[in-house]
Amino acid sequence: MKRTLLPLNGLRVFDAAARHLSFTRAADELAVTPAAVGQQIRALEDTLGVVLFRRTPKGLELTPEGERGLDALRAGFLQYEDSVRAMRQGQSSNRLTIAAPRDFSRYWLLPRLADYAKSDGDLRFQLIAADEPLDFTEANLDLAIRFVDGPGELQGVRLGDPEAVWVGEGDLLCWEGGKAEEIRLIVGDAGLAMEAARAGMGRARVPRLLAEAAGVEIGETEPAQRAYWMMAPLPQWRQQKVRQLVAALTG
Template identity: 60%
Template sequence: MKRTHLPLNALRVFDAAARHLSFTRAADELAVTPAAVGQQIRALEDLLGVVLFRRTSKGLELTEEASGGLAALRTGFLHFEDAVQAMQAGQSSHVYTIACPREFFAAWLAPRLAAFRAANPQVRYVLVDGEMTDFTEANLDLAVRWTDGPGDLEGISLGTAEWVEVGSGDWIGWPGDPEPEGEGPEGEGEEAKPPIMVSDAGQAIAAALAGMGRAHIPALLAAGVAGNGRADLIGEAVACRRAYWLVAPVPQWRQKKVKELVAALTAGA
């Protein structure tokens, strides 16, 4: 019999009826009607091709066939319970796997993770570089992404949707800032692109600080620029569509351990 075709609900009913030797008491345990129990037992008997219960003057009795399979069935249910507990144990695990852009980790996330671990010494972190890392492939608990919303994931924004201009001169473009594409030299295609293209906000900041041009950078990263003694290069914060979002699929987002970390990271934000 294929595992995908196991009549698990009927087997659960059979186990309850076998323990009580009563459809009525089994129904009370399972919060169904005695008639529903009888239907499940008859359906299971039809599927297996055996009789499971015999009615006698003393009440229900298990047949030899039913008794022969009962011990293995109950062992199987115990294994199911062990499997569920093992899966739930991940919710109480103290290991967090987090994907985050490198520059955001250095400027914002690292000190907050350190504070959370100081209050919870049992916590361990696995940090993965990159915003778009796949949750399933990397077994992620959380990810930080520079985006205009959580999309299909659950999430919360970290700070406001703002960026600042850093540096001067030609535009430095990066994938998180599509605006310079319309502010480069007049023309179309390659001619309309900024003269300098980099791969992420961290490289945009480094290029601007090196005097290669000017770039839009997320406002949450501006403090790091000021800390380098280059506050004179930072412009005023202006609204934009994107912000840093802390995101996860619904199952991860609902886990107790994830809720605790999210609450700590966003406290006072």
């Protein structure tokens, strides 16, 4: 069945005016002008084809048509409030699901999550090791951290500057691709490349943020195209629990 398009703003104004029996007091409650209340009421009356208020020497009165619909309208608003509370329950839950590269979780993310968890003993986390983009809905993700050149169509905050440092000396260690004849060792991520360099197997170019988190002594840096970004689609990004986590991790 096709639903009628409800004039919700006008109905909200009608409810306030009916409670106060005054356009002025209704305007104060709604933070608008009395003229705006009057315009909304007239527009609602035009839409419904009825008169809702009558002016008398004693002041504003509801018409029988206005009184007839008021109880059902207020019951409907209470149901709207219940619906909004139900939809917000997921946002106010204490569980956060985060996708991040494994090496970044080890060196940078986990120590900070441990500090953040101390602020609320009820917080619960699920970490997903992921270097590739994930479907936020399918994976039930709240937030992702990726090593990219920008958030694209997602909302995001960059973690640190896009800079790289060299760790170790000697033959080239690679995790980003390159000419095979020039590479001593190929590994799967920057963390492994960094550990191989520290073990004396060669030299690796890794993100400065990761090297700092791992306690590597930082020398000269060089510009890089990519950086670590925290990101999420707008609905997840707006969640209070996500905003609080982002603030804690970037504070």
